[in-house]
Amino acid sequence: MTAPRALRATKQRAAVSDLLDRLADFRSAQEIHEELRRQGEGIGLTTVYRTLQTLADGGEVDVLRSAGGEAVYRRCESSAHHHHVVCRRCGAAEEIDAPMVESWAQEVAEKHGFSEISHTVEIFGVCRACT
Amino acid sequence: MTAPRALRATKQRAAVSDLLDRLADFRSAQEIHEELRRQGEGIGLTTVYRTLQTLADGGEVDVLRSAGGEAVYRRCESSAHHHHVVCRRCGAAEEIDAPMVESWAQEVAEKHGFSEISHTVEIFGVCRACT
DNA sequence: TGCGCCCATGATAGTGGTTTTCATCTAGGG
DNA sequence: CCCTAGATGAAAACCACTATCATGGGCGCA
Ligand SMILES: [Mn+2]
Ligand SMILES: [Mn+2]
Ligand SMILES: [Zn+2]
Ligand SMILES: [Zn+2]
Numbered sequence: 001m002t003a004p005r006a007l008r009a010t011k012q013r014a015a016v017s018d019l020l021d022r023l024a025d026f027r028s029a030q031e032i033h034e035e036l037r038r039q040g041e042g043i044g045l046t047t048v049y050r051t052l053q054t055l056a057d058g059g060e061v062d063v064l065r066s067a068g069g070e071a072v073y074r075r076c077e078s079s080a081h082h083h084h085v086v087c088r089r090c091g092a093a094e095e096i097d098a099p100m101v102e103s104w105a106q107e108v109a110e111k112h113g114f115s116e117i118s119h120t121v122e123i124f125g126v127c128r129a130c131t
Numbered sequence: 132m133t134a135p136r137a138l139r140a141t142k143q144r145a146a147v148s149d150l151l152d153r154l155a156d157f158r159s160a161q162e163i164h165e166e167l168r169r170q171g172e173g174i175g176l177t178t179v180y181r182t183l184q185t186l187a188d189g190g191e192v193d194v195l196r197s198a199g200g201e202a203v204y205r206r207c208e209s210s211a212h213h214h215h216v217v218c219r220r221c222g223a224a225e226e227i228d229a230p231m232v233e234s235w236a237q238e239v240a241e242k243h244g245f246s247e248i249s250h251t252v253e254i255f256g257v258c259r260a261c262t
Numbered sequence: 263t264g265c266g267c268c269c270a271t272g273a274t275a276g277t278g279g280t281t282t283t284c285a286t287c288t289a290g291g292g
Numbered sequence: 293c294c295c296t297a298g299a300t301g302a303a304a305a306c307c308a309c310t311a312t313c314a315t316g317g318g319c320g321c322a
């Protein structure tokens with residue numbers, strides 16, 4: 001029996017979580033940190049990174065690598081497995097569910113003798129607002 | 132009229148290219164550099180990075196981001212657009228072609244009003260040899 | 263074969279995102 | 293309140309990768 005692992009309620013964690021609720025786009029840790037400082041929140045960059053990591057580990061936020069290679073985070077509507085169409089300019093995203101692609105990935109991998117299968121499927125483009 | 136842009140034949144470039152011909156797996160620039168040094172090749176890490184970049188720009192090698200986020204390179208059989216099933220342990224890869232996924236990505240993005248569409252689709256797992 | 267131009271090389275330093283360290287702070291159970 | 297394990301954050305380390313720039317060496321030409 002593993003103990004419940006408290007995880008304390010701090011104003012820093014609340015600030016990050018609240019901001020994620022307000023944002024619709026994928027944002028980097030540094031952007032989130034800047035935005036919080038702009039709002040007058042006292043929070044360190046380290047804590048932002050740590051909090052996002054924790055939220056990601058708990059499946060509360062989605063993480064993906066932007067085209068530039070940096071990690072960007074977003075609180076999605078769906079808590080189930082899904083993918084995204086992401087704007088390369090502003091980070092705006094649409095959640096997409098594609099059972100057909102899921103089964104395709106699984107089948108292809110098994111056919112080649114692979115196990116412990118996972119996959120990355122992301123579509124990038126420029127959203128209507130950014131055009 | 133742009134000049135043909137020579138691109139000189141050096142032993143360093145030959146060494147990288149030859150090694151890529153011999154390798155079946157996706158490898159990082161650092162791994163390729165180490166392997167070349169092990170073989171007694173006199174080559175700098177900078178040159179390995181530059182050469183791989185040049186080969187990638189010319190479409191001669193495929194690049195993708197490993198699970199750890201670093202760029203890994205491989206000379207593929209097919210020169211046409213394709214994706215991979217990659218072993219997370221050893222980098223072994225199978226090339227896969229999935230027209231159905233290509234059109235699906237295009238349609239989904241258009242449906243949401245995105246333009247200048249691109250996508251990343253990679254399947255990771257553990258290959259038979261690594262199990 | 264010998265110049266000489268100019269691209270190629272590579273040691274070194276720099277960049278930028280992310281993680282580690284560790285002294286200090288604080289949430290929250292008793 | 294008190295105490296303490298967990299949380300914070302400034303500073304430094306880390307790490308993959310890129311930029312610099314002095315030196316080296318393809319290769320076109322005589
Ligand atoms: Mn999926
Ligand atoms: Mn494709
Ligand atoms: Zn946009
Ligand atoms: Zn393997």
